[in-house]
Amino acid sequence: MMTTDVKKADVPLIQMQHICKSFLGNRANDDISIHVDRGEICALLGENGAGKSTLMNILFGLYGQDSGSILIKGKTVSFANPGDAIKEGIGMIHQHFTLIPGLSVLKNLMTGPYGHTGFLLNFQKARKDVRKLMDKYHFDLDPDALVSSLSIGQKQKVEILKALYRGAELLIMDEPTAVLSPAEAGSLFSTLHGLVNDGLAIILISHKMKEIIGVTDRVYVLRRGKLTAELKTTETSAEELASLMIGKAQDDAPVFIPAREGVLKKDAVLHISGLCAVSGTGAKRLDALSLDAAGGEILGIAGVSGNGQTELCDILFGLSVPEKGSVVVNGKSMTFGRPWEVIQSGMARIPEDRIGTGLLMELSVEENMLLGRQRNSEFCSKSGILNRKAVTRTADALMNEFDVYPRSSRGVVRSLSGGNLQKVILARELERTPALVVASQPTRGLDIGAAAFIHRRLTAEKERGAAVLVISDDLDELFAVSDRIAVISGGKIIGEQSRSSFDRNRIGLWISGVA
């Protein structure tokens, strides 16, 4: 435990100085310095991959920084794990809660090294302490209720209570409203205001402009691992923040091939109307989403991840069934939840999760390239015997065409690099000369060379006359390849622009939920 004799009013509660952190040569945090005082809510704003989570994970002891220091009340600290950070008064509320559903609220608070006297659980003392905290901050919770019986908003309050019970003075909230209804979000923010009025500090990770303007005191803007701005909330606007977050098209951005206007066919190849979907917990994920894509165009879907993109793809790919709505591909209405029909319809599918959805990691390259066509007459006799020669021949040809390295069709897919994994999927899906390509996060995590290759192939599909849907949270990518960009937010398309009238700031605002 740290000594408190350096507690001076002019020293910030938390300081992070010149923090650098790289992952495999990728600068996730590049010389970032921030500080937070008691009694204020600071926002950490940035796109996906800007480095917000990395920075906060360092502060919470999940990662060690490469260089730079963390000071609490002016004293340098170092954390080996979150336990150390919690001891120093740092609490983090993740998007995905870390509660045990089958235990009561009280017992959840007592997990870990808390609420014990020696080996024994001290329920009486814990109950008294929790009650005191709840009265102080006006938490309306029943300590004996099972966590599984609580709403999402209540569970989040339990998480906050847990952090407070463990002595948190700084709360890090990671996208706290992503899972909440508007009413629950309002209630959360009044709770947070109560906490800061009492001398706590809060860091809010968010990209929702309304929230940031509405509840925070200061804003740090991160972009591509660097701190690009520090602003007082009262002295800025949603427009300014959006443009700072999105940035200008940068010189150091990956070089993409310029998009050409394709031969636009009149009829929509993909026609989505009124798709509604809810998550397992009953939260609305898609809100009557409608969308058309025509042959000969690349339609980019921009948006911060978690706004319905995953659900949209799962429905298009036949993996899940929506509440309502319809999808028409090539004039044929799709039955949901039947991937084999989707394959028949001529849709190429590049899933976001290559490893968990796209590839059979323990099988060979050729077996992966067969997937989806295993019952086609080309590869399979009527009696169900596989034509292994044809499988190998096709795989060898595709590996050459798509430059999959190493060129071993019998090699296990697991041993390939990320770029080559994506090429295997691309080869398999594009070989069927699809009428429609749906690619979700097609270049996420890939190096520039592989990304450029993927973009070239997608553009080639467009020029051939296919409709190409690219869903990505990398705006630079979408600006580079799209003929049209639609922005998804809160499960619906809230704005759309075509290439001739692209306006970065406008799109940035849409992405931040400002319609």
Next chain:
Amino acid sequence: MIHFDIVKRKPMEPWQAALLPVIAIAVTLLISAGLIGIAGADINEAFASLVMGAFGTKFNFFETCIGAVPLVFTGLSVAFAFRAKFWNIGAEGQFLAGALGVSAVALALPPVPSFVGIPLLIITGFVCGGLFALIPALLKTKLKVDDVVSTLLLNYIMYHIMGIFLFGPLQMPGSSWPVTKNFADRLVFPVLIPRTRFHLGVLLALAAVAVLWVIQKYTVLGYETRAVGVNERVAFFGGVKTWKVTIITALIAGGLAGLGGANEVLGIQHRLILDISPGYGYTGVVVAMLAQLNPLGVLATSFFFSAVGNGASTMSRICHVPAYISGVIQGLSLIIMLVCLLFRDYSIKVRRSL
């Protein structure tokens, strides 16, 4: 302080992986030697009598072959099911279902020639085992009931159903024991080598290994079961009707175990008794794991287990080492194999710190 870190290693070459079972068996025999020593026997003599009992005479060798047959069937059953992540712990029950079905048909069958009766009974065994495995498969695909639990519990149910029949309609008239009367001679498996018990079932087992190997390697069904086994979500994404694969897998797996039951009543007992299986279905799980779910491996492992079993009983007669040693060897071999499999994917790094 010395730390042991378990770290992922780069994939083994195929020949290295194939060596693992050999190493496992060598280590097993080494430890068994120690146990035999503790039991007070001369180790050389004990092993000599073990080998003698398993392979020493033509008769002993064929007995070992015969003893491997039920394990081949249950081992294949489990191996094929596990490939598709259908956790079939129910080969025991499917084995019994096959034995019961075959016995009921054999006793009820009007006098037909062998070339009609025997194929019919073989098919009956396959169908009964398969249908019994259909129950947990449907429970899994339709109601998401855990297959480990349902297959395991159905074993006990089938055992007691068999008891109902053996103390009831199928009981030998005038007997108070749970046995049926002997089947007609033309309905039992013919002995292929005179003065041994080497019967048709051995060839049937070899055929089953070959067929399964072909299914796994050369058919769409084999491909789809592997895909489902590797990652059900990816397989579904790839247009595989995953529930269908699970059900067909269960039918084949159950059918194989059922063939094991048919083999036992038609090849060895020539009637049904309540203790028709000393746990072949459970040993099948061990066999399949030891064989790394490979059909040829199942063949080799079953032969090894049968040899150890037969050899140990000879050893106990000559050297007075308890025959339980065979159970110990079988158990040890699995545990050591599992450790070897750990080393296939991981290596242990020793690290010193202050």
